[in-house]
Amino acid sequence: MATRIVTLPGDGIGPEILAPTVDLLQRFVADVEVEEHVFGGASIDAHGTALTDDVLAACKRADAVLLAAVGGPKWDTTDATKPRPEQGLLGLRKGLGLYANLRPVRPLPALYDASPLRREIIDGTDLLVVRELTGGIYFGEKTRTETTASDLCAYSVEEIERIARTAFEAARKTARHKVSSVDKANVLETSRLWRQTVVALHEAEFSDVTLEHVLVDNAAMQLISNPRSFDVIVTENLFGDILSDEAAMLTGSIGMLPSASLGRRSDPPTPGLFEPVHGSAPDIAGQGVANPLAMFLSLALLLRHGLALESEALALESAVDKALDQGLRTRDLGGTASTAEATAAVLAALG
CATH class of the missing domain: 3.40.718.10 (Isopropylmalate Dehydrogenase)
Incomplete structure (x- = not known):
């Protein structure tokens, strides 16, 4: 066929x-x-x-x-x-x-000079962004009046588990076996559920993979100052949209x-x-x-x-x-x- x-x-x-x-x-x-x-x-x-x-x-x-x-x-x-x-x-x-949206980011030595970052910063970077794609604020209930607007961000345990599993399985195929789970758990309830669910899945099925938690604002800074620190990044829809485009510039061109x-x-x-x-x-x-x-x-x-x-x-x-x-x-x-x-x-x- x-x-x-x-x-x-x-x-x-x-x-x-x-x-x-x-x-x-x-x-x-x-x-x-x-x-x-x-x-x-x-x-x-x-x-x-x-x-x-x-x-x-x-x-x-x-x-x-x-x-x-x-x-x-x-x-x-x-x-x-x-x-x-x-x-x-x-x-x-x-x-x-x-x-599950997968975005591999691997700057090529031939293009190091095309990157806005110094070559010593991006040299050796090889990371994968795993972005949750069908939940969160993009798909939540939306309201708008003449003077106010709102967008609901909602996640279920099932939605978080399946994207986290994708990330952990991807990390098992890398040399470093590391997942960085990016959230905003110091502020958002959805992020607190996210972190709790990722931890539970890690302990139950993926203890052989290293897990760290990174607040989204810190992750944005680390992508520019120390991108080699990341192996597999997993995060929710909005954060993933922004961070993956930021990571794209490590290669010198979003193209x-x-x-x-x-x-x-x-x-x-x-x-x-x-x-x-x-x-x-x-x-x-x-x-x-x-x-x-x-x-x-x-x-x-x-x-x-x-x-x-x-x-x-x-x-x-x-x-x-x-x-x-x-x-x-x-x-x-x-x-x-x-x-x-x-x-x-x-x-x-x-x-």
């Missing part, structure tokens, strides 16, 4: 970076069916909503979903009655039950960071969603200069976590590393390489 991949080009530079990624996918997976659908702002323009029921159903039938980018000033609004592209992302995560959003692993497993963490960059859309490397690395995560093709994932990641070692630099990395030239460099590195 053919492998079925749903692709969502989205907005801005999305179609430009997705097209060569699909070519790479077909190079690694011989018997693959690619099914493309509109999503995000493009779907708002076509259907009045960022995610249609038909697209969600297609994603549920897929083996994995590959998303490029969504959003742009065209659809920015503070009117709660109008659709926004980001609502498609939230709907997709909720509809597929994708509760270098991939992500995987995963759900149920039991039979039948939930199809994962794989996407770069950068935005749609409408200011450079259509110019052929977008950096496709985070999209390529997201494909590597799809191969690894979505299709269990570890050797193929490693081959693609190694090809990106090699191309950069050989001097590939797109505009966001201080160079002049176009999207097509970056793609050609990675293909040449694959051999």
Whole structure:
């Protein structure tokens, strides 16, 4: 049976970076069916909503979903009655039950000088941010009047346990076997429940993994001053959104960071969603200069976590590393390489 991949080009530079990624996918997976659908702002323009029921159903039938980018000033609004592209992302995560977002952060020596931090600070950094994706303030009840507004942040023990388990299991595969659980337990009741639940799970099932607790403000500082201190970071939705984007800058460009959003692993497993963490960059859309490397690395995560093709994932990641070692630099990395030239460099590195 053919492998079925749903692709969502989205907005801005999305179609430009997705097209060569699909070519790479077909190079690694011989018997693959690619099914493309509109999503995000493009779907708002076509259907009045960022995610249609038909697209969600297609994603549920897929083996994995590959998303490029969504959003742009065209659809920015503070009117709660109008659709926004980001609502498609939230709907997709909720509809597929994708509760765990994985964002690996590994600055490459070839790009140390592109980072805003000194190389001695980022040298040797290799961390994974595990962000809870379907709970917390983003999905809580929202109210708004002319003079007040509120957003409810709520978590259950079950939601905390399953994301903490994902982090502990990931840490068992690292050399350091360490989890940093990030919360705000000195202020928030949700964080106190978070810490209590993480501790209980650690004691019951993962005592072989080192566990530390870090307040979110301290974690933000440590990511800049001592990123090597982290191995696996696990945190709730809002904190994870902010910290993972901060960590992205360790690599020199947010254009270098991939992500995987995963759900149920039991039979039948939930199809994962794989996407770069950068935005749609409408200011450079259509110019052929977008950096496709985070999209390529997201494909590597799809191969690894979505299709269990570890050797193929490693081959693609190694090809990106090699191309950069050989001097590939797109505009966001201080160079002049176009999207097509970056793609050609990675293909040449694959051999």
